[in-house]
Amino acid sequence: MDRKIVHSNVTVGENGHLFFAGADTVLLAEKYGTPVFLLDNARVRARIREYKEAMQMNFGESSVPLFASKSLSFKEIYRIMAEEGIGTDIVSSGELFTAVSAGFPMERAFFHGNNKTDFDIQYAIENRIGYFIVDSMEELLLIDEYAEKAGIRQKILLRLTPGIDPHTHQKISTGGVDSKFGSAIETGLAERITKAALSQTNIELCGFHCHIGSQIFEIEPYITAAEIMLSFILKMKEKFGFTAKILNLGGGFGVRYIESDPEISITKNINAIGAYIRKKCAETALDMPIIYMEPGRSIVADAGMTLYTVGTVKEIEGFKNYVSIDGGMTDNPRYTLYQSAYTVLLANKANEKADFSCTIGGRCCESGDLIQENVLIPKPERGDILAVLVTGAYNYSMASNYNRVTKPPVVVLRNNTEKLAVRRERFEDLVACDI
Numbered sequence: 001m002d003r004k005i006v007h008s009n010v011t012v013g014e015n016g017h018l019f020f021a022g023a024d025t026v027l028l029a030e031k032y033g034t035p036v037f038l039l040d041n042a043r044v045r046a047r048i049r050e051y052k053e054a055m056q057m058n059f060g061e062s063s064v065p066l067f068a069s070k071s072l073s074f075k076e077i078y079r080i081m082a083e084e085g086i087g088t089d090i091v092s093s094g095e096l097f098t099a100v101s102a103g104f105p106m107e108r109a110f111f112h113g114n115n116k117t118d119f120d121i122q123y124a125i126e127n128r129i130g131y132f133i134v135d136s137m138e139e140l141l142l143i144d145e146y147a148e149k150a151g152i153r154q155k156i157l158l159r160l161t162p163g164i165d166p167h168t169h170q171k172i173s174t175g176g177v178d179s180k181f182g183s184a185i186e187t188g189l190a191e192r193i194t195k196a197a198l199s200q201t202n203i204e205l206c207g208f209h210c211h212i213g214s215q216i217f218e219i220e221p222y223i224t225a226a227e228i229m230l231s232f233i234l235k236m237k238e239k240f241g242f243t244a245k246i247l248n249l250g251g252g253f254g255v256r257y258i259e260s261d262p263e264i265s266i267t268k269n270i271n272a273i274g275a276y277i278r279k280k281c282a283e284t285a286l287d288m289p290i291i292y293m294e295p296g297r298s299i300v301a302d303a304g305m306t307l308y309t310v311g312t313v314k315e316i317e318g319f320k321n322y323v324s325i326d327g328g329m330t331d332n333p334r335y336t337l338y339q340s341a342y343t344v345l346l347a348n349k350a351n352e353k354a355d356f357s358c359t360i361g362g363r364c365c366e367s368g369d370l371i372q373e374n375v376l377i378p379k380p381e382r383g384d385i386l387a388v389l390v391t392g393a394y395n396y397s398m399a400s401n402y403n404r405v406t407k408p409p410v411v412v413l414r415n416n417t418e419k420l421a422v423r424r425e426r427f428e429d430l431v432a433c434d435i
């Protein structure tokens with residue numbers, strides 16, 4: 001096993017099979033059926049530790065990553081995050097319930113979202129959520145009300161929009177003034193909401209948050225965001241005598257989906273952000289706040305792989321070839337949504353020449369249900385195992401039951417053993433809510 005493909009946990013064995021995290025994927029497909037999501041436990045933990053070490057080195061012991069669980073959410077994930085001693089972001093009561101069910105310590109949980117319902121706020125307070133990341137004035141007043149009823153003082157951060165274009169896909173860019181998220185610094189709203197938060201009796205304002213977007217490969221947008229946020233913190237110190245204890249810089253580091261994508265060094269990125277923040281704090285005599293970051297994709301993406309079985313192979317002479325698989329947009333809607341690039345391989349023919357140009361189609365009644373277009377794989381036959389790499393983030397968590405397709409299981413691979421973390425849905429699950 002020497003040839004690695006895109007990432008070091010993807011290799012080809014002597015039998016010509018694709019191996020993932022040291023396991024033969026063809027055997028895993030046989031054992032668990034397809035489609036199936038695989039998750040490399042060691043890789044997830046290595047990424048978490050890289051974040052944690054780099055952040056603590058740069059910003060001190062209290063500085064930890066908060067895993068953005070919208071990228072991948074099921075009980076085992078929260079157990080891993082709890083064991084690794086990091087925090088988590090949740091964006092719905094459903095994610096909160098999942099975290100609570102897994103025994104995740106809620107004081108390390110942060111509740112996000114641009115439209116928390118009254119139920120969300122009450123439910124999170126009942127479960128003693130650590131922090132709300134408050135998105136608007138309306139929400140601020142609601143949280144104050146519900147905190148009073150519960151007889152507590154609720155910790156919060158304010159989500160601000162620094163007004164940055166991070167050069168990523170428009171649908172995953174979130175830091176612009178016109179974003180649906182947060183309060184803009186530019187319009188003066190950020191200052192007004194800070195003032196309002198400081199005057200609420202049942203709220204403890206702990207600091208500020210921004211998240212500029214996702215799948216970002218450059219470091220400059222982060223430095224600019226840090227600069228804008230620290231300047232805002234200084235302004236609030238001068239204006240209201242309020243010193244922010246926490247600055248949360250969000251997530252968004254890009255990951256390598258295909259060979260031509262760059263590979264980002266998490267440590268180098270954090271060192272660059274750290275150097276800038278320390279310099280700016282020293283220059284302005286600001287006590288450095290606790291820095292949090294919220295990585296999702298860069299922790300789990302390359303720890304994931306999806307296996308499918310090839311079905312119909314259709315050659316439309318003079319046009320294109322379709323290779324159909326037993327999954328599609330119901331387990332990975334990212335190509336349909338954003339034309340996301342993926343690396344596609346034939347797991348049982350990993351050493352054969354990839355000279356068959358084709359489009360990988362799903363099984364839904366939907367022309368847009370594609371996993372990838374114009375890829376080269378060895379000429380496939382019905383029954384071959386097709387692997388899609390780097391599917392750990394925003395695949396399982398975005399899966400749906402469209403066409404009443406059941407969701408695949410998630411198998412966690414660790415040290416030559418496997419743990420079924422999520423079982424395959426059954427037909428009975430599909431009608432479980434039907435009356």
Ligand SMILES: *Cc1c(COP(=O)(O)O)cnc(C)c1O
Pocket residue numbers: 068070071089112211213214215250251252253294295296297298393
């Ligand atoms: C989606 C999201 C993240 C995680 O982004 P990644 O690109 O997965 O790292 C972090 N924070 C917030 C507020 C988000 O919406």
